[in-house]
Amino acid sequence: MKTSIYYYTGTGNSLWAARRLGGELKDARLAGMRRAAPENDDAEAIGLVFPVHMWGLPRRVIDFVGHLPAGRRYFALAVNAGQVAGTLTQLKKIMKARGLVLSAGFGIVMPSNYIPWGGAASQEKQALRFANSAKKIKDMAGALGRGETGPVEKGPLWQNLLLSGLCYPLLYRKIPKMDREFWVDAKCNGCAICTAVCPSGNIIIEGKKPVWQGHCEQCLACIQWCPAQAIQYGKKTPGYARYHQPEITLADMRA
Ligand SMILES: Cc1cc2nc3c(=O)[nH]c(=O)nc-3n(C[C@H](O)[C@H](O)[C@H](O)COP(=O)(O)O)c2cc1C
Ligand code: SF4
Ligand code: SF4
Incomplete structure (x- = not known):
């Protein structure tokens, strides 16, 4: 079929x-x-x-x-x-x-x-x-x-x-604005991969740093795929290991 x-x-x-x-x-x-x-x-x-x-x-x-x-x-x-x-x-x-x-x-x-x-x-x-x-x-x-x-x-x-x-x-109503909790640390090199993996076009790069636009889907692609692990959410994530499915590549995400 x-x-x-x-x-x-x-x-x-x-x-x-x-x-x-x-x-x-x-x-x-x-x-x-x-x-x-x-x-x-x-x-x-x-x-x-x-x-x-x-x-x-x-x-x-x-x-x-x-x-x-x-x-x-x-x-x-x-x-x-x-x-x-x-x-x-x-x-x-x-x-x-x-x-x-x-x-x-x-x-x-x-x-x-x-x-x-x-x-x-x-x-x-x-x-x-x-x-x-x-x-x-x-x-x-x-x-x-x-x-x-x-x-x-x-x-x-x-x-x-x-x-x-x-x-x-x-929670559903609040999701678009939950991106207020994202911030970027000094490791960010302005590569713009976060913008490329965002499904909703919610990130723009200004002054070589990501800026979230308030229409987030909370898929967490940006924080999990940032190669520099420079994106943080709230206070605890600097100490947390990132995750993505190991058989899936960045190229797959951009396809
Ligand atoms: C915003 C958000 C909310 C989630 N809520 C749940 C949930 O309610 N129940 C659950 O079992 N997993 C929850 N998860 C975990 C994801 O469903 C799970 O890790 C999933 O495999 C991610 O799939 P993806 O890699 O295709 O995005 C949540 C993940 C995110 C990002
Ligand atoms: S993916 Fe990471 S390093 Fe690249 S611009 Fe975004 S936050 Fe900065
Ligand atoms: S969590 Fe998903 S939708 Fe929200 S800004 Fe990051 S990549 Fe875009």
């Missing part, structure tokens, strides 16, 4: 997952959500692969759903760090409101990229998550290939009610 997989990623986990899934499925093509024109897509099946942000969908995914065509088989893979919560239920609901059916929704647990809460996990812990996720993606592809449908995956009830139901809507 001709399949399109649209991905959104800050640190490469979702791109890695999308590539793996595309490799398992027959006749699949990948495209980033940043440049896609799904209205012109003639695939019979469409998959969405994206990170979970604050127990729900990133704004870009919500916007993207608004452009999806009718009459396709839809599936989703919510890439998270252990708390998918009610993210896929949210997706199912907003798709239903547009007359679209999400026939399958899976989650995989990858290393966390949320650096305000801590630095990169050890190589061993990362490797374990990659191995478990690779296996799950294989199983997911098998289920999709057999045309299986089912309820979307979700977290325990308390996470769905408290984190997705209450915290997510409060």
